[in-house]
Amino acid sequence: MILKSNGFKLAVAVLIGVIVFILPRPEGTKFKLSGTGADQLSQSVSQYFSTQQTAPDKPVILTAKAPGVEQARAKYLVDQAKAMGLSELKVDYVDGMPPKAKRFLAVLAVLVVLFVVEPIPLEITAVLIGASLVILGLTDVKGAWAPYMHPVVIFIMCCLIFAIALDKVGLTKRLGYFIVKKAGDSVTRFTFIIAVGLGFASAFMHDAAACAIGIVTMLPLMRAVGIEQHSNTGKFMMLSLPFACSCGGMGSLIGGGRCMVSAAFLKEFTGIEITFFDWIKYCMPAAIICVPAVVFITYLIYRPDPNIKLPAFDEDLGPMTAVEKKALIIIGAAFISWLTKSVHGLDYSVTGAVGVAGLVLFGVLKWRDINDNLEWGTALFIFGGGLSLGLAMGYSGAADYFANLFFPLIEGKGWLVLFVGVGVFGALVTNAMANVAAAALILPIVIPMAQLEGVNPTILALCLGMATSFAMLLVIGCPPNAIAYSYKYFKSSDLTKLGLVTTPVLLLLLVGVVCTWWKFLGLI
Numbered sequence: 001m002i003l004k005s006n007g008f009k010l011a012v013a014v015l016i017g018v019i020v021f022i023l024p025r026p027e028g029t030k031f032k033l034s035g036t037g038a039d040q041l042s043q044s045v046s047q048y049f050s051t052q053q054t055a056p057d058k059p060v061i062l063t064a065k066a067p068g069v070e071q072a073r074a075k076y077l078v079d080q081a082k083a084m085g086l087s088e089l090k091v092d093y094v095d096g097m098p099p100k101a102k103r104f105l106a107v108l109a110v111l112v113v114l115f116v117v118e119p120i121p122l123e124i125t126a127v128l129i130g131a132s133l134v135i136l137g138l139t140d141v142k143g144a145w146a147p148y149m150h151p152v153v154i155f156i157m158c159c160l161i162f163a164i165a166l167d168k169v170g171l172t173k174r175l176g177y178f179i180v181k182k183a184g185d186s187v188t189r190f191t192f193i194i195a196v197g198l199g200f201a202s203a204f205m206h207d208a209a210a211c212a213i214g215i216v217t218m219l220p221l222m223r224a225v226g227i228e229q230h231s232n233t234g235k236f237m238m239l240s241l242p243f244a245c246s247c248g249g250m251g252s253l254i255g256g257g258r259c260m261v262s263a264a265f266l267k268e269f270t271g272i273e274i275t276f277f278d279w280i281k282y283c284m285p286a287a288i289i290c291v292p293a294v295v296f297i298t299y300l301i302y303r304p305d306p307n308i309k310l311p312a313f314d315e316d317l318g319p320m321t322a323v324e325k326k327a328l329i330i331i332g333a334a335f336i337s338w339l340t341k342s343v344h345g346l347d348y349s350v351t352g353a354v355g356v357a358g359l360v361l362f363g364v365l366k367w368r369d370i371n372d373n374l375e376w377g378t379a380l381f382i383f384g385g386g387l388s389l390g391l392a393m394g395y396s397g398a399a400d401y402f403a404n405l406f407f408p409l410i411e412g413k414g415w416l417v418l419f420v421g422v423g424v425f426g427a428l429v430t431n432a433m434a435n436v437a438a439a440a441l442i443l444p445i446v447i448p449m450a451q452l453e454g455v456n457p458t459i460l461a462l463c464l465g466m467a468t469s470f471a472m473l474l475v476i477g478c479p480p481n482a483i484a485y486s487y488k489y490f491k492s493s494d495l496t497k498l499g500l501v502t503t504p505v506l507l508l509l510l511v512g513v514v515c516t517w518w519k520f521l522g523l524i
Contacts, residue, residue, distance in 0.1 A: 028096020126385030148384030158352030199244030203251025242480030390440025
């Protein structure tokens with residue numbers, strides 16, 4: 001059917017972009033002059049603009065007296081500055097949309113549709129981000145492609161390689177077997193232990209990898225006792241795991257790309273750095289509460305059959321091998337280096353790369369293991385493309401435009417209203433696109449809003465990193481959901497039904513942790 005064809009979906013995406021491009025561009029009424037000659041120009045155009053009193057050496061704000069006329073536009077101010085020889089003077093929009101922002105939004109509209117309906121592979125869509133930014137004149141070639149090799153991207157790649165090493169040497173299998181032995185034959189106890197255990201573990205490994213480990217461990221036992229697809233027992237076991245791993249991922253910077261991207265954007269736009277230890281200090285308590293909570297909610301919605309008993313598990317894996325010990329030492333050393341960044345000053349990507357080199361040099365991994373198992377497209381293109389798109393949101397002026405557009409809604413209402421609004425919006429948006437992309441697009445908008453409101457932007461970066469962990473409404477919301485769904489133990493509607501309950505409850509728990517723990521730490 002033509003409506004389901006990839007060609008039709010691609011055409012719709014392009015059409016939406018064209019519509020956005022030809023829509024009228026809001027010019028606004030306020031403009032900011034910065035640089036040498038701002039006072040001189042403001043006096044020259046005083047017939048058409050009123051000047052806002054500002055502190056010395058600060059930008060001058062001009063407000064159009066008669067909006068809509070030719071002399072009330074940014075172009076008029078730029079032309080006047082050129083005529084007066086004020087080459088160093090910069091004219092920026094305050095409440096209007098710059099031409100660059102309009103072109104960016106046209107690109108964004110196309111990309112969002114491509115990310116949601118996937119007429120072409122997501123990796124190719126991510127590659128098109130950089131190409132589109134250059135073609136439409138939003139940045140130069142270096143500015144478009146540099147984020148694809150941003151230190152955050154290298155750091156995430158190192159984390160994924162560490163997960164490959166843990167799996168290859170058998171440490172992940174050992175962890176899974178340990179959990180199974182502790183659980184006994186109770187389905188409920190087994191699911192709680194494995195889901196909560198791997199949920200906490202996903203704070204220090206990729207949440208998709210943690211979910212995959214859990215499924216590989218539980219699936220043979222489920223089949224051995226005849227747990228049927230679409231039964232409440234099957235739904236409870238297969239939905240608890242991805243939801244727990246998603247919640248646990250917010251516990252540290254390496255739990256998911258969303259966390260590192262949030263920290264990176266905070267530093268890019270404000271210069272404020274959230275260290276590896278800081279993120280754990282602020283966010284791990286929320287993960288510790290949300291992981292068991294989401295498993296308990298799943299238990300209440302899909303009660304398992306208490307009469308089903310799991311088979312005994314008596315395989316002995318024996319003592320740790322030499323290669324397991326080497327992997328544990330190397331990865332542990334990298335982890336310690338991340339915690340002590342404030343001491344040695346080396347970037348996470350640098351110490352991570354040294355750890356990867358150590359795994360190969362000491363025989364834990366071969367290059368072929370990395371080459372064959374690392375999702376290069378995801379690591380390089382999707383994470384890098386998300387960063388490139390988010391940075392373009394900032395330098396195109398689109399972020400400032402939306403910040404000023406939405407700021408009146410929260411003005412004077414304090415950090416909590418802003419936190420809740422960002423959390424709800426982030427939790428919803430992350431279901432429609434990769435959580436990295438969601439964080440990269442939302443943060444450039446809300447950071448200026450926080451600054452206008454006088455709120456510490458660190459609060460919102462942490463908020464978005466955590467809230468985008470709650471991708472629980474759609475199967476495509478995050479990789480753990482998709483991995484669990486592929487085994488057909490539940491329908492897409494079953495996941496959505498559970499997500500409609502868990503999402504608001506988890507957001508409330510998040511607010512509760514923030515209002516108590518962060519206040520104790522002095523962040524709010």
